[in-house]
Amino acid sequence: MVEHLDTVCYRFKSVKDSWTLPVYTEQGGYAVWKEIVKTAPAPEDIIEKVKASGLRGRGGAGFPTGLKWSFVDRTAAGPKYLVCNSDEGEPGTFKDREILLTNPHQLIEGMLIAAYAMGMNVCYHFLRGEFALPFQRCEAALAEARAAGLVGEGILGSKLNIEMHNILGAGSYIVGEETAMLEALEGKRAYPRYKPPFPATQGLYGQPTTVNNTETLASVPMILEKGPEWFAQLGTAKSGGTKMFSVSGHVCQPGVFEVPLGTSFQTLLELSGGLASGRSCLAVIPGGTSMRVVPGDQMLSAEMSYEGMEAVGSAIGSGGVIVMDDRTDLAEALAVMMQFYQHESCGQCTPCREGSGWVSTLADRLAQGLGRSGDVDRLYTVAQQIEGRTICAFGEAISWPVSSFIKHFRPQLEAGIAPANQAVEDGQ
Numbered sequence: 454m455v456e457h458l459d460t461v462c463y464r465f466k467s468v469k470d471s472w473t474l475p476v477y478t479e480q481g482g483y484a485v486w487k488e489i490v491k492t493a494p495a496p497e498d499i500i501e502k503v504k505a506s507g508l509r510g511r512g513g514a515g516f517p518t519g520l521k522w523s524f525v526d527r528t529a530a531g532p533k534y535l536v537c538n539s540d541e542g543e544p545g546t547f548k549d550r551e552i553l554l555t556n557p558h559q560l561i562e563g564m565l566i567a568a569y570a571m572g573m574n575v576c577y578h579f580l581r582g583e584f585a586l587p588f589q590r591c592e593a594a595l596a597e598a599r600a601a602g603l604v605g606e607g608i609l610g611s612k613l614n615i616e617m618h619n620i621l622g623a624g625s626y627i628v629g630e631e632t633a634m635l636e637a638l639e640g641k642r643a644y645p646r647y648k649p650p651f652p653a654t655q656g657l658y659g660q661p662t663t664v665n666n667t668e669t670l671a672s673v674p675m676i677l678e679k680g681p682e683w684f685a686q687l688g689t690a691k692s693g694g695t696k697m698f699s700v701s702g703h704v705c706q707p708g709v710f711e712v713p714l715g716t717s718f719q720t721l722l723e724l725s726g727g728l729a730s731g732r733s734c735l736a737v738i739p740g741g742t743s744m745r746v747v748p749g750d751q752m753l754s755a756e757m758s759y760e761g762m763e764a765v766g767s768a769i770g771s772g773g774v775i776v777m778d779d780r781t782d783l784a785e786a787l788a789v790m791m792q793f794y795q796h797e798s799c800g801q802c803t804p805c806r807e808g809s810g811w812v813s814t815l816a817d818r819l820a821q822g823l824g825r826s827g828d829v830d831r832l833y834t835v836a837q838q839i840e841g842r843t844i845c846a847f848g849e850a851i852s853w854p855v856s857s858f859i860k861h862f863r864p865q866l867e868a869g870i871a872p873a874n875q876a877v878e879d880g881q
Contacts, residue, residue, distance in 0.1 A: 506681035507693020512666030524653035527572035543741035545773030548697035553587035557594035563670035582624030626797035645845035688714035702776035740770020743850030745857035788820035819869030
């Protein structure tokens with residue numbers, strides 16, 4: 454077992470009242486922010502440090518954070534907005550919730566630093582609709598920070614003004630897509646927007662906007678406190694820092710584990726208690742259900758990094774690791790996933806709206822043992838007709854699991870074709 458690992462975001466999981474301001478400041482919290490307010494460093498210098506750290510977006514896409522910040526024109530007229538995406542709706546993912554519950558002040562400090570670096574004076578923190586207790590913790594933390602003069606007008610006696618608001622969503626998967634979130638913040642139906650224009654130039658209320666994930670922003674204070682080199686060396690050349698992984702499924706001790714990127718999957722599996730005695734690893738979804746499934750034998754030799762997951766044909770995504778042992782009915786697993794995506798499709802794009810229904814129907818038919826001859830190929834064809842034909846990445850979220858399940862586990866899916874239908878085509 455790994456006895457000690459450096460952590461960046463999940464530092465206070467065992468500290469009493471870790472979510473309160475006194476505890477956070479005792480641990481050195483807000484020291485970076487206070488120094489920034491006092492010395493007013495060049496925003497470009499902060500952005501360069503974030504670039505040098507190798508920090509990549511922890512919400513799923515893995516885009517370099519410093520580069521994303523540099524896209525915002527600080528001289529643009531009018532207000533500019535920072536949005537923190539805490540709408541953690543990806544199945545198998547529950548790591549951001551732990552930051553909100555145990556360490557909300559580090560997130561607030563990260564948001565303030567990001568806002569300063571990009572010349573923004575308003576921050577919106579959008580939380581998943583089901584996050585009742587995390588929302589309460591974040592509201593309490595924000596009230597503490599505001600009372601201490603760390604947020605709001607004339608921060609710490611300076612001329613710096615940055616306001617912040619916590620917003621509780623209404624419980625929708627699609628609102629986790631950044632432009633759908635902007636639509637929701639504007640009081641509209643959460644339909645993803647066409648891009649371009651991108652949020653960096655025309656985002657919330659038509660103004661320059663950056664949307665970052667919770668874990669991404671919570672990493673920033675530690676990067677500036679200990680230096681970008683410290684953060685970068687925790688990971689690999691292409692994957693700087695640590696990453697929080699939500700491990701669930703057929704493991705003995707499911708939970709959230711923050712480990713350096715580049716850590717082996719074997720180590721992560723060990724941290725989560727391993728498999729039950731006598732069981733073997735059949736398959737793993739390494740980054741939430743919208744990522745491609747990987748056969749267990751390939752995962753057991755893989756490393757948890759962006760390049761490591763690319764090497765096995767998948768991606769880290771949101772860090773939602775779902776482990777399936779040799780008892781798993783893979784046809785049923787796929788059917789459950791497709792039911793979810795059919796239910797959560799916003800319906801804006803025809804390929805997704807109609808295709809998700811067909812995919813769910815075909816997967817469910819195979820799971821029930823009522824499949825027809827050609828259903829597996831039919832399932833693949835329909836999924837391919839969705840991928841790349843939708844406004845947002847929801848089409849890929851449907852297609853990638855389907856194509857990878859078929860690629861690696863076709864016999865298990867074909868076992869769902871009813872014997873009487875083995876040679877019967879649709880309509881006969």
